Amino acid sequence: MSRTVDQAAQQEALSRAVWDVLAQQGLERLTVRAVATAAGCTTGLVMHRFPNRQALLRHARELLHETSRRRVEALEAAAATPRGALRAVLRQGLAIDPESINGSVVWIGFLAAAFADDELIEIHRRNNRLWRERLERLVAAAAPEWAARRRATVAVALGAMVEGAAAFAAADPDAYPAAVQEEMLTETLRVYGLGE
Amino acid sequence: MSRTVDQAAQQEALSRAVWDVLAQQGLERLTVRAVATAAGCTTGLVMHRFPNRQALLRHARELLHETSRRRVEALEAAAATPRGALRAVLRQGLAIDPESINGSVVWIGFLAAAFADDELIEIHRRNNRLWRERLERLVAAAAPEWAARRRATVAVALGAMVEGAAAFAAADPDAYPAAVQEEMLTETLRVYGLGE
DNA sequence: GTGCAGTCGTAACAGGCGTTACGGTAACAT
DNA sequence: ATGTTACCGTAACGCCTGTTACGACTGCAC
Numbered sequence: 001m002s003r004t005v006d007q008a009a010q011q012e013a014l015s016r017a018v019w020d021v022l023a024q025q026g027l028e029r030l031t032v033r034a035v036a037t038a039a040g041c042t043t044g045l046v047m048h049r050f051p052n053r054q055a056l057l058r059h060a061r062e063l064l065h066e067t068s069r070r071r072v073e074a075l076e077a078a079a080a081t082p083r084g085a086l087r088a089v090l091r092q093g094l095a096i097d098p099e100s101i102n103g104s105v106v107w108i109g110f111l112a113a114a115f116a117d118d119e120l121i122e123i124h125r126r127n128n129r130l131w132r133e134r135l136e137r138l139v140a141a142a143a144p145e146w147a148a149r150r151r152a153t154v155a156v157a158l159g160a161m162v163e164g165a166a167a168f169a170a171a172d173p174d175a176y177p178a179a180v181q182e183e184m185l186t187e188t189l190r191v192y193g194l195g196e
Numbered sequence: 197m198s199r200t201v202d203q204a205a206q207q208e209a210l211s212r213a214v215w216d217v218l219a220q221q222g223l224e225r226l227t228v229r230a231v232a233t234a235a236g237c238t239t240g241l242v243m244h245r246f247p248n249r250q251a252l253l254r255h256a257r258e259l260l261h262e263t264s265r266r267r268v269e270a271l272e273a274a275a276a277t278p279r280g281a282l283r284a285v286l287r288q289g290l291a292i293d294p295e296s297i298n299g300s301v302v303w304i305g306f307l308a309a310a311f312a313d314d315e316l317i318e319i320h321r322r323n324n325r326l327w328r329e330r331l332e333r334l335v336a337a338a339a340p341e342w343a344a345r346r347r348a349t350v351a352v353a354l355g356a357m358v359e360g361a362a363a364f365a366a367a368d369p370d371a372y373p374a375a376v377q378e379e380m381l382t383e384t385l386r387v388y389g390l391g392e
Numbered sequence: 393g394t395g396c397a398g399t400c401g402t403a404a405c406a407g408g409c410g411t412t413a414c415g416g417t418a419a420c421a422t
Numbered sequence: 423a424t425g426t427t428a429c430c431g432t433a434a435c436g437c438c439t440g441t442t443a444c445g446a447c448t449g450c451a452c
Contacts, residue, residue, distance in 0.1 A: 111308070112222065161353060165356035171319070175325060
């Protein structure tokens with residue numbers, strides 16, 4: 001064997017650099033060179049770790065999904081009640097602080113990129129369907145008496161609302177402050193009979 | 197004077213070409229050459245009509261806002277009741293047929309591009325705030341007894357939900373068919389006491 | 393110590409990008 | 423008819439892109 005480095009850690013660092021560039025410079029400036037600069041290396045390392053730019057973006061996308069899935073699962077496990085879990089999981093999808101605003105910008109960037117990359121759109125669909133199933137499970141736990149169809153409809157409504165609010169807030173944080181987003185979520189859960 | 201052409205019509209045709217490229221090829225392939233090809237001309241005409249690429253994108257963005265505003269106003273005027281108007285206006289924001297799915301893809305593309313263009317984000321904010329005010333007015337007309345705060349909260353909730361659903365449907369039309377989106381909207385209006 | 397394999401920076405490549413320059417053409421004013 | 427002016431295709435410019443090739447370096451095996 002020759003010199004050993006932590007390849008997975010390098011891939012993760014490069015993926016984080018992808019997120020940074022996407023959040024701070026936008027999709028159009030998401031170049032291999034910009035990612036390398038953000039990661040503090042050169043294109044040599046980037047192209048050594050990934051076969052091409054597409055593979056880099058896909059790995060960054062997968063890692064982002066995995067990261068947010070883990071965060072969501074922790075929230076779900078820590079919640080005291082099913083309704084608390086539902087609210088906590090939905091709340092983390094909002095863009096209510098600099099970090100989550102960044103996350104939403106990155107999310108939109110990846111979505112826009114996915115329309116020009118079959119594999120990226122596939123990753124999006126797979127993870128979005130998992131997200132939707134999770135919401136259905138949470139809604140079912142929060143309102144066990146509901147029929148499956150109502151659960152599904154409400155899960156879609158809540159998921160779409162959170163995602164749309166995050167997009168609005170990412171593009172115009174002053175117009176959509178945290179309090180507005182939180183009240184929107186609380187109020188919608190309440191009228192659906194899912195308030196705590 | 198010299199030869200006369202309809203400059204506004206040309207700008208509109210080029211803007212439509214921008215939408216087409218954005219919908220069919222994505223933001224990354226939205227080049228001046230691609231727009232020219234889609235419009236059936238050369239880069240010569242594009243650069244003759246617009247000082248640069250940014251101005252082209254901004255014009256296309258403004259025109260898109262104006263077009264959808266006109267469509268919304270027609271729907272509003274044609275509605276029989278305030279609640280019918282609210283529902284019709286929200287409904288047109290969904291992605292429920294090939295045309296509106298295209299529109300949503302374009303919307304996401306412009307939003308992603310706006311994060312790297314100060315003037316594009318300004319255009320987005322201005323129009324998004326107008327959109328939000330329109331929803332507040334429609335909610336006020338549909339529920340005159342509500343306090344201003346509740347009107348505002350519900351307007352944000354409904355607007356965000358529609359935008360999020362359109363984004364989900366654009367990325368995964370099979371998973372979010374028209375019926376699912378419509379039921380989501382109908383159900384949410386109903387629980388908010390805004391059903392017809 | 394020597395060989396070797398993985399590491400990754402440097403430099404170059406071809407291709408595509410936005411933009412500019414130029415010139416032939418076409419319609420209007422006179 | 424002629425001059426003039428806007429039109430817009432063609433071709434080129436320099437820049438930046440993703441990708442490849444190369445080679446110096448590094449640490450392990452023996």
